[in-house]
Amino acid sequence: MLLHIPQVLAQAEVAEIRQALDTQGWVDGLRSTGPQAANVKRNLQLDTSSPVFAPLSQRIAQALQRHPLFVSAVLPATMLPPMFNRYEGGGHYGNHIDNTIQTDRFTGQKVRTDVSTTVFLNDPDEYEGGELIAEDSFGTHEIKLDAGDAIVYPSTSLHRVEPVTRGVRVASFLWTQSLVRDAWRRSMLFELDMTILKLRNQFGDTAEVVALTGHYHKLLQQWAET
Template sequence: MLLHIPEVLSKAEVQTLRKALDEAGWVSGLATAGPQAAQAKDNEQLSPDSPAFAALSERVSAALQRHPLFVSAVLPRHVLPPMFNRYQGGGQYGNHIDNALQTDRRSGQVVRTDVSTTVFLSEPDEYEGGELIVEDSYGTHEVKLAAGDAIVYPSTSLHRVEPVRSGARVASFLWTQSLVRDAWRRAMLFELDMTIVKLRGRIGDNAEVTALTGHYHKLLQQWAE
């Protein structure tokens, strides 16, 4: 499931992050690329060893985890620390699939990457190119969102970042291990949850809405790990 999550960060929060990122300094993205990724990756990143990294990463993580759409769609069990990248001057990242397992640098825990997330920190008119292209069973999707908005999608999806022809594309990116491993089951739970929310808003908590809520939690109980 590919889902647009609006207003994860306010415009003021985005500007604060952008200023701090530029002051902290950027390094080559190849520092965190494996041998295969290095052939396709041309960007800059904030080094996880930067003194500014932990606080900036926590701001993004906290914003996502208090957003109801992110929680409902992703059902996070373990959110890896968000990282930051910048593409400019033709920078791009060719077709790739994210690693199935990542190590949480805070705890050393190995985490399964079920869901990938990108939080855009540049407005679309600040750069040309730089679209996130995600391919799934429904086709090819082009994503270029407002600053502060996020996109979530299964980490098994083939995806790329198109070359940035002018300006700079700044974003935060991260991976999450979900309580529900299977993407189709997560999608079904999300659709059921959104239906319940709409019904509650329209008719309140009657017997039928309460029953649907019960079915949601029974399914979550069956599928959660």
């Protein structure tokens, strides 16, 4: 499931994060790349040893964990620390699939990457190119969102970032291990949760809404891995 999550960050928050990022040096994105992706990756990343990395990364993580759509769609169990990338002057990232297992560079914990997330940190009119292209069973999707918005998609999706031909594209990206490993089951739970929410808003907590809520939690109990 590919899902647009609006307003993860308010515009004032985006401005503060961008100001902090603009004062820092960036390093070659190849530092965090495996041998296969290294052939197609041309970007910059914020050095994880930078003094601003930890507070900014935590700020992105907390904003996502507060957003009800992210929580409902992703069902996060473990989130790797959000990182930051920068594309300019033709920078791009060719077709690739994210590594299935990654290691939290701070704790050493192994994390299964079920869901990938990109939080956009500047508006589409600030740069040309830089579209995130993701492919799934329904076709190819071109994503270029407003600053503060996020996109989530299965980490097994083939995806790329098109070359940035004008301006600068800045974003935060991260991977999450979900409580529910299977993407189709996560999608069904999300749709059921959204339906329950709409029914509750329209009719209140009727017996039928309560029953559906019970079914949701039974399925979550059946499928969740803890």
